[in-house]
Amino acid sequence: MQMNFPFLNDLNESQRQAVMYSDGPSLVIAGAGSGKTRVLTYKVAYLLQSGMHPTSILALTFTNKAAREMKSRIAQMVGENTARYLWMGTFHSIFSRILRAEAEHIGYSRNYTVYDSADSKSLIKSIIKELKLDEKVYKPSMIQGRISSAKNSLITPHAYAGNAEQQKSDLHAKVPLLREIYAIYCNRCKQADAMDFDDLLLQTNILFRDHPEILQKYQHLFKYILVDEYQDTNFAQYLIVKKLAESHQKICVVGDDAQSIYSFRGANIDNILTFRNTYPGARLFKLEQNYRSTQTIVNAANSLIDKNSAQIRKTIFSKKEKGELLKVTNVYTDLEEGVYVADTIRTLHRKKQYDYQNIAVLYRTNSQSRVLEEALRKQGLPYKIYGGLSFYQRKEIKDVIAYFRLISNHNDEEALKRIINFPARGIGETTVGKLFDCAQTHAVSVWEVMSDMLKYNLPVNAGTAAKLGNFRELIDSFAAQSGELNAYEMAQSIIKATGILSETFLDRSPENLSKQENIQELLKAIHEFCEEKEKAGEGKFYLIDYLAEISLLTDQDTDQNEDNDKVTLMTVHAAKGLEFKVVFIVGMEEELFPSAFCVENARDLEEERRLFYVAITRAEERCFISYARSRFRNGKTAFSNPSRFLKDIDPQYLDYPQEEVIEKPRTIGNWDRELDMERIRFNGISSGYSFRNESSDSAMMPPPRPAKRLTKISPAETGNSTPQKCDAIPAGTFVKHHVFGIGKVISTSVVDGNAKAEIDFGDKGKKSLLLKFAKLEILK
DNA sequence: GTATAAACACTTTTT
């Protein structure tokens, strides 16, 4: 097909082929930084250009943000008026939309509530309580996880109870009643007209399974299907896509198996690995040129991911400059790590002219952010943190939204529980307990009980009954207004009439002030929503419309637009899809990265390695990796060894520290020795490093790199106030080390271009220290 | 029923 599509010139050969092929199924393996988004956007534009109607194209992304960005780029190419009709969004948002339209077929209403994970956890908790089970055995978060993975694997409660393997596994986990909890949980969700995140996918599958005519309708509607980040799809998503593409097989999935990092959420890397079995005859396109990073970064990342067994082989290459080595730094404590990061950022900013916004600090867990944050703040460096509590998860915001929810769905019991006594109106725990018990025994909703307390024999006194009646009337009066007022007017009316407004205004404490601000922020956001939608001529924007819009938003999606020149702090997961000139990867320690939860299972370990791969490939020019010997964790200081992943990287791409070598190896018992041998065999290192004891880092580090360059020591890089040279401390000098104390220099030498000194620390023993690394104070 | 203090346990990643 020949047509005028000048944009094709922007693409390289493999990108162009991937864009232009649309006769059948195709798999695009897009290495990190290989222009994946470009291929997707151009492909959609190309389809539109070739005459396909925008409503016929379904494009599924991983985040709302990705969808929004892609949509606006497509709009630039083909015009806003075409782009806006594309079906483009996350699985969750697209299929929640479809579920609203088809809700009646599966016994839900079109205004069904979406329970977030806090809601579902709270519901699980109350079920555990009702069943009089021990919360210490039936841990809500664990139950939630197991139910979630059942749903993601499309195992309904009925199938769950009949599945011998599940039963065995539950018995083994000492939670044989999980199937009861699962069944009750689903009933209660249904009763509340609520779906949790996993339901959005599960119910879509149920809809398509039980209503072939509806499936057919959407098969017919979507003439071409694109899926981004296919490596992170779970079984439920896989099957939805497979069914929709069944008749025409016009499907293109894009992804990178090397960046599959969401298995904990049910993502199955096999979906991408076996794509060509699912879709016989599928064409495979590989995008192997990396346009993002230097050769050194790409090569280092390649050498790391090469250690994984489950992958589609590919050769990622960069034609950019060679660039600097990845710098590995060892510090003593997590606090020191923060100082090191802050110092280095300061130097990079001042000397190398990097903007703060080009720098990111990536960590494995959110809890690591605090020390880093403090270090940056102390030095007056601007930063922003992604993750943690999102705006919509804050208490005060959830409270206000709970009103919205209860008003539009009286059966939303999680919302009701939240606000029945907020602001305090004298309806306490015991009353709420009675209310829920009563609803349970009569198999009706709590709202129904409140509507006719006498009929259901609710055992409360007249005063309490009056309070309950007042609350019900309050919500009812709002509900009566909600058909006339738009979302913004409703929100205003609600916070006024409930007393939320006056309550926050009375108290002038700092925390209340921030609550006030947040509520104002929420009102502002609702106002903007209304204006935008009503301007676009979509009619009045009601409360239910607002709820449908926000229930699937996450903090990833809220724009962080204000003054942009800030260092970014985030988890590696959150960094997926982003890029920065300079990347710091901190906390490269065993039990942290890889996480202690993942070391037992080879599959999990490979995922952790992919996570590290994702982290490294975020960097365009410089990558700094650090690890600490001790770290404050769970209220305790824990010692740690360098991450095993450090020696998965070919040492020729690393600039790593030479640390002190402990001269007298501890006597190693046979058991230790066996363990070490095991580790060495596993890691494929056979050098003289084998018999170090476990706390020695040498066993964990790559073998020394041949002397190549003499790293210039700058104070900022070492944290030293005075650069050390070999001749500064002749034999006989007394020095002070912050760990070993005072010692006497025996001799000095130069090894691999690094100054090294033998120092006798008396009862602490003789140590061989590298001046580049050791912090020595010269005593005169 | 409510407000406060003390005890508790909890931390991987998130649509």
Next chain:
DNA sequence: GTGTTTATAC
């Protein structure tokens, strides 16, 4: 060090 749950006094 955090937020959440429980015990205690009012």
